[in-house]
Amino acid sequence: MQIDHDSILTLELPYRERLQVHRTVFQGGAGPRVAVVAGIHGDELEGLYVCHRLAAWLEELALTRPDGLRGRVELYPALNPLGIDTLQRFVPVFDTDLNRNFPGHREGMLPQRITEAVMRALAGAALVLDIHASNVFLREIPQVRINQESAATLVPLARQMNIDVIWLHGALTVLEATIAHSLNSRGTPCLVVEMGVGMRITPAFTDQLMTGILHVWQALGVLAADLPLAELAHQPLLADDSNVHYLNAETSGLFVPEVEHWTSVQRGQRLGRIVSPHEGGMLSEVRSPVDGVLFTLREYPVVYEGSLMARIMAVAAVEAAQ
């Protein structure tokens, strides 16, 4: 096994410095090539830690079972390196969401040059995982989000990912300028993982996802079939537009949850309150509209009218999956 560190793009900055997009490449046999990308949003750090853990696992493999890597693994922990280094979600200076700039353009502005280089580097991979960590507001259970357009190829892969939810989005809501849509529409399968919360890492989620990633790589032939892996412990529930309920804040204030993330809730059960720092009373009660499971929970307490506080998957879907 050979381990290389290189960069897929170098751009000059206005004053002396350079911007580089780095990757780590683990080259084993002639088997399939897979990639993990993270850090498209500079405030989402869970994927950076996943890359670290995968690198550690592969470095260990290089020492103990170098023939265990039958294919090639590429880790791209920070597609938005300036954003991560300056604690900004978007691309600094350009104030644009890198994940709305795909597939990019070689002669475009900096964000499009990054995305074009990323598309070129990832073309033809057997599987790309794009790891997101929600945002600073909401905590998400490990889940894969798939657009209906690519459900046939991606859902079977996602089922082995050791995640808790597969969320199928309607074809009408496809976000065309994302990395996932751009790769999938060009024939490179790309799964979008969402887990945890912005600006934090959640090591338990990392362990869970890593087990799933290694299983999928083994199934694809990237890892030797006889490599022992941790057991899959999570079977995903299937969410879609019909069974996901959104709880948006009725008024502005501080949202204080009263339940844990990823628990079963009953219709009418109180999930939390919106209160005011100025007075002792309650401004709004937050109750579940359905029997179901709470898979998104607000982490950031301040809410405006309309701020999302929770998402609940209705129980019928939960029962069907079991």
Next chain:
Amino acid sequence: MKPPALLSMTAPLREDFEIAYHDIGGADAPPKLALVAGIHGDELNGVFVLSRLAHFLSGVVGGRQPGQRLNGRVIIVPAVNVLGVNTRNRRWPFDGTDINRMFPGYNAGETTQRIAHAVLELTRPAHYRVDIHSSNLDFEELPQVRLYEPHDGERGTARLFGLPAVIERPMNTIFTSTLGHAWRACGGQNFVIQAGQAGVVQPAHCDRLFRALVAFLWRTGILTGVALSDEDEEGQYFGVGHTLPLISEHAGLFISRCDVGRWVQAGDIIGQVYDGFAGELRHEIKTPAAGLLSGIRRQPLLYEGDLLARIQTRQAVAEGVDTYLHGQGQ
């Protein structure tokens, strides 16, 4: 009298807030014209001009402009992103979303989806609708009407503003989430105006824009009894394929002494790129084609691939590379 509000909302700790608007000329009939600015809190030319226009039209209705008459209802929203204006923020300051990426909006959704929905509902009944922008902090636009896959009626009406340029651009994925695009499903005639640069008020551009809006009101018969200024030359129409973007292949410091609205010849110097450390001249930017300078970069710090200027050409040019630059300032 307290002005009407298109949306009232609680805030976590400061006062409840509202997005107020002017409703001028009688509230019974559907509005003839709806004017919106300040969807981006840093685009101040439109805020200033619309507030001044509301003041002027209120004077007409109030009889303070003898001989002048308003023959229809006009809705004016000087600033949609109220909190963004007050905190000098382009986006909705709380969650960093861009209100002009939230259309058509949703009245039970996130805060900015609710704002978008309310703006659309207020302006939906109007016949003519205009959304005024001022590029961004980095770039200055010649006051111009922008059209995206317009119908022939809009092509004709766009000239009634008398702005220096009407520029047609191809549809793009960013535009589809904007107010300008959401209006297309509402019928009537819809226009996006770009004027100047964000972060500042530019009196010359504002005067031009003010005259353009008054001229539009007069030429559409909504306002009578005004005498138009004769200082504005006939505007130029540029179809799709007549926009030439100049893109930098160098990073460094960009210095330009050019003003927008100037006609340039092929080979004219638009600006220079300097090495910001060593001070040496690295590149002289020349325009490869003749045309009207419709936009110029004002931000000196330059990355590879940044937009330096736009030239509107008489001859068609390949426009492919420009498609991803459209979102700028919208």
